[in-house]
Amino acid sequence: MTVAVETGVWQLDPTATAVALSHKTFWGLVTVKGTFAAVAGQGEVRPDGSATGTVTLDVASLDTKLAKRDTHLRSADFFDTDHHPEITFAVRGAELRDGATAHVNGQLTVRGISRPQSLTARVTAATAGALTLETEFTVDRAEFGMTWNQLGMIRGLATVTAALRFTRVGA
Template sequence: MTVAVETGVWQLDTTASAVALRHKTIWGLVTVKGTFGAVGGQGEVRPDGSATGTLTLDAATLDTKNKKRDEHLRSADFFDTANHPEITFAVRSAKAGAGDTVEVSGQLTVRGISRPQTLTARLAGADADALTLDTEFTVDRAEFGLGWNQMGMIRGLTTVSATLRFVRSAV
């Protein structure tokens, strides 16, 4: 699917978008999965076909289906949502890649710590009024101050997956 996406401003369709994470715990024996309940964002496609934008996650809405664990994830041991309520990904550049891919580079900010992040997304659908991107990438949580690790139970990288549907902004 090679589709030219129209220039202009695009808003994230929050009802058709999802961001989730998964991480192996208990020495790699159990995978914790969670989804963010509040996701927002917007982007702008420039005349040259490149794009910029911002994706924002409400860190306090991470739901792993375990209330005690979710409260711990919101605490200062992990996301510290009282002081850092949002996780943001500021897209500095998004350009069409080979086939249906989009090469994305930007800044991921978690707990007030920003790090460069690159990823490849797949253009899952596009028409004049909407486009959908799918992606999956890994993050080293220790780079963002999420180093709590009782008895070495949490190791390795966290996998983030997202389906993001953008609709043409009326503005």
């Protein structure tokens, strides 16, 4: 599938967007999964086809279906939502290549620490007024100051999956 994305400003539709996080715990025997209920963002597609934008997650909206765990994840041991209530991904450049594949370079900020992050996203739906991108990538939580690991129970990388629906402003 080859797609053409209209130029202009695109607004994230939070009702049609899903961002999830998963990580192995208990020495790799259990996968903890959570979703972010509050997601915001926007982007701009330029006439040359390149794109920039930002996606913001409200960390306090992370839900793993276990209140005690969610409270711990919001603490200073992990996301420290009192001091860093948001996770942001700032797209510095994105180009549609290979038909429906977008190569995205940006900056991921978690707990006030920013790191470069590259990823590949697939355009799974595109019209003149709406666009859906899907991606999956891994993050090393230690790079963002999240080193709490009681008894060595938490290993490996966290996986982020996202299905982001954008609508074109003025379409």
